[in-house]
Every structure is written in C-alpha cells, then in structure tokens.
Amino acid sequence: MKKLIRTTITVPEDIYKQAKVKASLVQESFSAYVTEALYEKINQIIDEPLKKKIDPKQTLGVFSLGIKKIPSRKKLYETHLQRKLGR
Amino acid sequence: MRLTFSGNWGVDSNIIIYALDRQSVFFKKAEAFFNQAKGINFYITQQNLVEIEKVIIGFYRIKKETVITNLERFLSAFNFSIISPLPTTLSYYHKLLLSYPAKDAFFDFYLAATYLDNQINNFFTVNTKDFLTIKELRVVNPFSYF
Numbered sequence: 011m012k013k014l015i016r017t018t019i020t021v022p023e024d025i026y027k028q029a030k031v032k033a034s035l036v037q038e039s040f041s042a043y044v045t046e047a048l049y050e051k052i053n054q055i056i057d058e059p060l061k062k063k064i065d066p067k068q069t070l071g072v073f074s075l076g077i078k079k080i081p082s083r084k085k086l087y088e089t090h091l092q093r094k095l096g097r
Numbered sequence: 098m099r100l101t102f103s104g105n106w107g108v109d110s111n112i113i114i115y116a117l118d119r120q121s122v123f124f125k126k127a128e129a130f131f132n133q134a135k136g137i138n139f140y141i142t143q144q145n146l147v148e149i150e151k152v153i154i155g156f157y158r159i160k161k162e163t164v165i166t167n168l169e170r171f172l173s174a175f176n177f178s179i180i181s182p183l184p185t186t187l188s189y190y191h192k193l194l195l196s197y198p199a200k201d202a203f204f205d206f207y208l209a210a211t212y213l214d215n216q217i218n219n220f221f222t223v224n225t226k227d228f229l230t231i232k233e234l235r236v237v238n239p240f241s242y243f
Contacts, residue, residue, distance in 0.1 A: 024105065024216045031183060031215070066174040070128050071119030072167045075157045078122055080111045082224065083204045086148060 100242060102219075103136040107212040108177070109222035110148040112239065113141070117153070117171065123223070126240040131175060134239075139177045142211045146179070182207075186214040197230045209234050 021029075033043035081089075116127035146168065153164050172179070190210035194203070205227045212220060212234065219235045220228060228236040 028216050035183065064170055064174040066131065069167070069171040069174045070116050070131060071124055072171075073118045073153065073157075073159060074120050075118040075153070075159075076120040077114060077118045077152075077157075080114055080152060080223075083110075083148065083208070083227070084201055086151060087204045 100130070100133045100135075100137075100239070102134070102237070102239075104219065105138045105140060105217050106219040106221055107140045107142070107217045108145070109208075109220065109224070110145045110152070111223040112221055113145070113149050113168075113171070114152055115223070115240075117149075117167065123240055126243040129243045130239045134175075139175055140180050140212070140215070140217050141172070141177050142208060143179060143181045144208055144211065180211065180215045180217070182211045183214050186210050189214045193231060193233075199230050202227070202230075206231070 029043060029047070030040060033040050036043070038046070112127060112130075115121045115123040116131055118124060121127075149168060150161075150164055153159050154161055171177075186207075187210075190207045193206045193210055193213075197206075199206075209220070209228060209231050212218075218233065219237070221237055221239050222228060223238055223240060225236045225238045228234055
C-alpha cells in the first residue's frame with residue numbers, strides 16, 4: 011500500500027462544491043476523487059506535447075445551413091411531446 | 098470590442114448552432130465571440146447537446162456522424178465541460194417553477210436548474226428574455242457586444 015500524507019490546500023468555493031458533488035455522484039470519497047483528478051492532471055501534462063491540439067478556429071462555421079431563427083426550446087420539446095401524445 | 102467576461106459560464110444551444118453554421122445570420126458575431134473568449138470556462142449541459150443535434154440533424158438533414166464529430170471537435174477545441182442534471186436538480190427545478198410566475202417555461206427552468214445545481218451561475222444565450230426572470234442566473238447575450 012502506498013504511503014499516504016495529509017495536506018491542506020486552499021481552493022475556490024465553487025470548485026470545492028463541484029468536486030464534492032461529482033465525488034458523491036461517482037460514490038467516491040472526496041480524497042479518492044481529488045487523488046484521481048491530480049493523477050490525471052499530472053499524466054495529462056506529460057502526454058500533452060504528444061497530442062495534436064485542434065485549432066479552435068477550424069471548428070467554427072463547419073456547416074453551411076443558412077439558419078435564420080432557431081425554434082424556441084418550448085417549441086422544440088412541445089412538437090415532440092405532441093407527437094408522442096398523439097395530439 | 099474586447100470582452101471582459103471571465104469565470105464559469107454556461108452556453109445555450111443557439112450560440113453553438115450559430116457558431117457552427119457559417120451561413121447563419123449570427124455567424125460573424127458567434128465567431129468574434131469565441132475568438133475573443135479568453136479566460137472564460139465554458140460549460141454545456143447534455144440537454145443542450147441533444148437540442149443542437151435535433152436542430153442540425155432533424156431540421157437540416159445533416160448526417161448524424163458528421164454532426165457528432167464536428168460538435169465534439171468544437172467542444173474539445175474550446176475546452177467545454179459537459180455537465181448533466183444531478184439527483185438534486187429536480188428539486189431545484191421545482192423551486193424555480195414555484196418561485197417565478199413565467200408560464201410554459203418548464204424546459205427553460207429545467208435547463209437553468211441544471212446549470213445552477215452544478216454551481217454555474219452565468220449563462221450566455223441569444224434569448225435572454227427566456228431566463229431574465231430567474232434572479233439566481235446572470236444572463237448575457239454575447240452577440241450584443243459585437
């Protein structure tokens with residue numbers, strides 16, 4: 011078993027709350043969740059130079075649809091619900 | 098114009114759709130917004146992704162695989178975090194529904210509850226009027242800055 015250490019860190023409240031929620035969602039202790047996140051971060055930094063980063067600009071305007079107005083959320087869902095309910 | 102927003106922001110489906118469609122009426126504004134959005138951590142709900150796919154695949158008959166691939170590339174390139182409703186989101190949604198008088202705003206309220214329950218209190222959308230009643234959420238139309 012690896013040697014464990016206890017430490018104190020200062021983090022923004024919103025990050026702390028989000029991490030607590032995510033940890034409970036995956037049924038992990040907060041310590042296990044933070045350890046896993048740190049492990050991933052450390053390995054990501056090591057792997058990063060090998061990864062080809064996508065140029066964000068290249069991902070914009072990929073479709074040519076000519077959309078003028080997007081239906082409201084209410085309409086998007088209600089059309090579906092009406093069909094499902096046979097109205 | 099230089100954007101001064103920072104921190105964690107949710108993004109509505111309409112903004113993403115306009116950013117992906119180079120012939121949309123708002124494409125230039127969407128492009129300018131994303132190109133200038135430094136220091137903003139973007140968040141999007143799973144519901145929004147379904148809505149985007151519904152519009153592009155369902156209404157414009159673009160191949161599913163093409164839409165999914167391009168949407169994933171876009172989200173990855175701009176470092177979006179995808180969030181989902183939590184076990185507590187339903188009660189948050191009910192709280193909003195009972196607190197505000199808006200009629201027929203069920204789906205907007207559930208979306209707002211998903212962001213708020215995930216500690217995301219800022220929201221970019223073109224349809225600001227749909228969310229302005231919700232005091233807990235700071236709502237901004239980023240296109241109004243371009």
